[in-house]
Amino acid sequence: MERVNKNLKLISKTIKLIFNITGRNFYWVMLLTLFTGLSPVISVLLFQQLLNAIELKQSTLNQLSILLFIYLGFSLFSSWLSSISSYFNSKLRLLLEYKINYLIIEKSSLLSMKDFENSEVYNKLTRLENEVGYKPFQTFQALLGIISAAVTFISSAIILILWKPALIIILIILPFLSLYYYLKIAQEDFKIHFERSNSERQAWYISYLLTHDFSFKEIKMYGLKNYFLKRFWALKSRFRNQDNSINKKKMIYGFIFNTIQDICMGVVVFIAVISAFTGKLLIGNVATYIKSIGMIQSNGQAMVNNIYMLYESNLYMELLDEFLSLETEKVNSGEVTIGAINSIEFKNVSFSYSGTDESLKNISFSIKKGELVAIIGVNGSGKSTLLKLICGLYTHYKGLILINGIDLQMINKESYRKCIAVLFQDYLKYEFTLGDNVTLGDVDNINDTQKINKTLQLANVDFLKNSEESYRLDNQLGNWFDEGTQLSGGQWQKVAIARTYYRDASVFLLDEPSSALDAISEKRVFDSFFKLANDQISMFITHKVAVAKNAEKIIVINFGEIEGVGTHSELMSSSEVYRGLYQKDQIDSNVELVKNS
Numbered sequence: 011m012e013r014v015n016k017n018l019k020l021i022s023k024t025i026k027l028i029f030n031i032t033g034r035n036f037y038w039v040m041l042l043t044l045f046t047g048l049s050p051v052i053s054v055l056l057f058q059q060l061l062n063a064i065e066l067k068q069s070t071l072n073q074l075s076i077l078l079f080i081y082l083g084f085s086l087f088s089s090w091l092s093s094i095s096s097y098f099n100s101k102l103r104l105l106l107e108y109k110i111n112y113l114i115i116e117k118s119s120l121l122s123m124k125d126f127e128n129s130e131v132y133n134k135l136t137r138l139e140n141e142v143g144y145k146p147f148q149t150f151q152a153l154l155g156i157i158s159a160a161v162t163f164i165s166s167a168i169i170l171i172l173w174k175p176a177l178i179i180i181l182i183i184l185p186f187l188s189l190y191y192y193l194k195i196a197q198e199d200f201k202i203h204f205e206r207s208n209s210e211r212q213a214w215y216i217s218y219l220l221t222h223d224f225s226f227k228e229i230k231m232y233g234l235k236n237y238f239l240k241r242f243w244a245l246k247s248r249f250r251n252q253d254n255s256i257n258k259k260k261m262i263y264g265f266i267f268n269t270i271q272d273i274c275m276g277v278v279v280f281i282a283v284i285s286a287f288t289g290k291l292l293i294g295n296v297a298t299y300i301k302s303i304g305m306i307q308s309n310g311q312a313m314v315n316n317i318y319m320l321y322e323s324n325l326y327m328e329l330l331d332e333f334l335s336l337e338t339e340k341v342n343s344g345e346v347t348i349g350a351i352n353s354i355e356f357k358n359v360s361f362s363y364s365g366t367d368e369s370l371k372n373i374s375f376s377i378k379k380g381e382l383v384a385i386i387g388v389n390g391s392g393k394s395t396l397l398k399l400i401c402g403l404y405t406h407y408k409g410l411i412l413i414n415g416i417d418l419q420m421i422n423k424e425s426y427r428k429c430i431a432v433l434f435q436d437y438l439k440y441e442f443t444l445g446d447n448v449t450l451g452d453v454d455n456i457n458d459t460q461k462i463n464k465t466l467q468l469a470n471v472d473f474l475k476n477s478e479e480s481y482r483l484d485n486q487l488g489n490w491f492d493e494g495t496q497l498s499g500g501q502w503q504k505v506a507i508a509r510t511y512y513r514d515a516s517v518f519l520l521d522e523p524s525s526a527l528d529a530i531s532e533k534r535v536f537d538s539f540f541k542l543a544n545d546q547i548s549m550f551i552t553h554k555v556a557v558a559k560n561a562e563k564i565i566v567i568n569f570g571e572i573e574g575v576g577t578h579s580e581l582m583s584s585s586e587v588y589r590g591l592y593q594k595d596q597i598d599s600n601v602e603l604v605k606n607s
């Protein structure tokens with residue numbers, strides 16, 4: 011019962027959502043659906059008049075012609091309306107698909123980083139995206155199907171009941187019984203789908219791995235194709251068996267109900283024919299009753315099928331409803347709007363992704379405008395996490411982050427983020443033009459060709475050049491679209507650095523900006539970054555002491571804690587971790603020397 015109530019609530023929510031999206035079109039489609047439901051019955055009644063007029067021979071040829079004309083005119087009118095109806099249906103299909111897709115991606119962009127790192131939210135999103143092309147419309151179609159079939163069913167039933175009131179018993183009991191059993195199967199179907207959603211995501215993931223470029227090389231080289239295909243097929247076979255067993259149940263129930271219904275209706279047809287034979291009924295009426303019986307059978311079944319489909323697509327609408335109701339990140343909640351960042355201060359900040367293990371513990375430091383700061387530490391020590399906290403991507407931290415002396419939680423995030431230019435470790439490689447790849451750093455200023463060229467130079471981009479000072483900005487990058495130039499890992503990184511520099515920011519944050527660069531490019535990139543760092547806050551993450559030592563302040567992170575803060579020489583005497591990293595650097599450069607000699 012609880013499930014039924016939930017489904018009814020969902021259906022009403024779905025109708026509201028569809029109404030909000032489709033607006034006036036909704037009324038038109040409803041009107042046309044009502045007409046589509048009524049038209050077969052009107053047509054049958056008109057035909058009955060025609061047949062009875064012929065049989066009774068009381069009408070003139072003129073009157074007969076008028077009746078025939080009305081009947082044919084109505085048929086033509088119905089077929090016109092049916093074409094108009096299918097036009098409106100396709101219009102709505104597109105509107106629903108695109109608008110719901112839009113709502114999903116709009117909502118995704120408003121979620122917080124925490125939501126995106128939550129597998130449940132992420133999986134929901136993937137599933138919604140995958141089925142957006144047909145599920146919402148399927149729900150709508152099922153609703154229309156129910157309305158249209160119900161109108162035909164009820165009006166046909168009225169015709170039969172007016173003739174033989176006792177028929178009401180068969181007409182009502184049979185469809186309800188059938189619906190009851192179908193809904194029981196639907197519930198089982200729903201439960202199966204719900205329980206296997208994790209396995210369905212796994213199957214989806216395997217298919218994603220096998221059909222995308224990022225995974226192609228590794229799958230090929232490690233010979234994983236057959237292994238993955240086997241896993242995929244095993245999962246799908248299990249789903250197929252479950253679905254087959256549901257379909258078999260549906261078939262058996264359908265078989266039983268159709269047989270009972272056919273026998274009952276056969277008896278009614280028999281009574282009608284005998285009544286006509288004995289002169290108690292006119293031929294036109296017999297034809298109407300027989301046709302009505304047919305319409306009751308087919309529309310009764312259509313109603314049950316559509317209710318089943320609606321029930322099934324409710325699973326999707328439930329997901330959609332949950333997803334659209336997720337709390338969004340409150341970017342405008344902070345009262346204070348800022349135009350520039352002059353200082354950043356962490357006071358006893360601790361942070362945990364999962365709510366259990368802390369990735370950062372008790373972090374305290376401060377940075378002022380004009381400072382160049384390096385963050386150094388071994389893998390997994392918490393450097394990138396610290397950078398993401400500075401970016402304001404997480405709000406569930408303990409302690410205090412002060413920006414210009416103001417609590418970050420109080421600052422309007424939109425204004426805050428405008429002040430920051432960041433290069434993440436997993437920066438994006440936009441499959442757009444070279445120019446777009448740079449100006450996406452500041453979309454409010456996309457036409458400053460001179461600045462784009464200068465920024466590319468600053469980031470040491472030494473390819474796709476027209477001349478010394480100008481670049482082929484219209485050159486498409488990547489290989490997803492026509493005439494694209496695929497870049498190497500290091501070339502992509504330089505373009506991403508240019509994007510960061512293009513932003514008119516007061517804080518520059520670079521997370522391992524030279525991870526994909528050769529030694530010469532690395533030196534050039536850092537030289538230009540160090541030159542840039544005069545009036546802003548500049549911060550970079552590195553594993554190399556040789557690079558970090560150029561900073562005025564170096565923060566050493568170890569196991570999520572600050573192990574030392576200071577200049578190179580200060581840390582060489584005070585920080586064990588720093589000295590360890592320095593020695594490792596030395597060993598690496600000696601190995602390089604030996605290799606090169």
Ligand SMILES: Nc1ncnc2c1ncn2[C@@H]1O[C@H](COP(=O)(O)OP(=O)(O)OP(=O)(O)O)[C@@H](O)[C@H]1O
Pocket residue numbers: 127363364369387388389390391392393394395396435
């Ligand atoms: N999205 C996440 N969800 C849960 N835990 C995470 C997430 N990102 C990082 N961690 C954990 O937080 C810790 C710190 O990770 P972080 O990426 O900040 O380290 P890092 O110092 O930048 O490492 P590296 O030098 O390898 O880039 C690690 O233990 C890691 O497992």
